[in-house]
Amino acid sequence: xxxxxxxDKPLDYKLMQTRTNADKGEKDHTFNFRVGDFMYKVYINVxxxxxxxxxxxxxGNEIELPWEFYNSSxxxxxxxxxxxxxxxxxxxxxxxxxxxEIGIGDERTGxxxxxxELQVFATVAEIAKDFYNEHKNYIGAIEYGAxxxxxxxxxxxxxxxxxxxxxxxxxxxxxxxxVGRQVRVLIVL
Numbered sequence: 001x002x003x004x005x006x007x008d009k010p011l012d013y014k015l016m017q018t019r020t021n022a023d024k025g026e027k028d029h030t031f032n033f034r035v036g037d038f039m040y041k042v043y044i045n046v047x048x049x050x051x052x053x054x055x056x057x058x059x060g061n062e063i064e065l066p067w068e069f070y071n072s073s074x075x076x077x078x079x080x081x082x083x084x085x086x087x088x089x090x091x092x093x094x095x096x097x098x099x100x101e102i103g104i105g106d107e108r109t110g111x112x113x114x115x116x117e118l119q120v121f122a123t124v125a126e127i128a129k130d131f132y133n134e135h136k137n138y139i140g141a142i143e144y145g146a147x148x149x150x151x152x153x154x155x156x157x158x159x160x161x162x163x164x165x166x167x168x169x170x171x172x173x174x175x176x177x178x179v180g181r182q183v184r185v186l187i188v189l
Contacts, residue, residue, distance in 0.1 A: 013031050014031065016031060026047040026048075026051075030042070036116065040124075043082070043083045044080060046079070049073035049079055069141065077138055077139065077140025079142070080135070084120075132164070144185055148174070154183060170186070171187075
């Protein structure tokens, strides 16, 4: 099976919640889908590019943003941050700027060896594609990431972006989230 073929078999999903933080201009969207005994949640956090004020990553390295980032930011564009996790039962947390807070509930964000990874990622890809296509007029960048020790997930996201024809200037930076050290990727459209 070719890698691109895995994106052709997504499962049904449902938008469960949309929360707005008017003070920050952010919107959090939570989508659910189920594979066997596991519930998966996809978080899409949309926030203004102007609020991305990080000039250094957690390792102290400079984050060099391309001029296209500042051009889109001046046009009031937003960043679409994508994250997902797997739950055994209902969780009680919300994503904050692309980072997942772990609270009540058992979330796992790595590969669990259930054999469902192709269905899971095809569905995550479908959710991201549908969301982007519906809101692309005000999206100026897409952000995603993976644990530092999980380069396969980052490659899957990279493949997903190419499959959907989403390209732009790439910026990679280190980040620290509740799930551990991450490599984040920002694609400025």
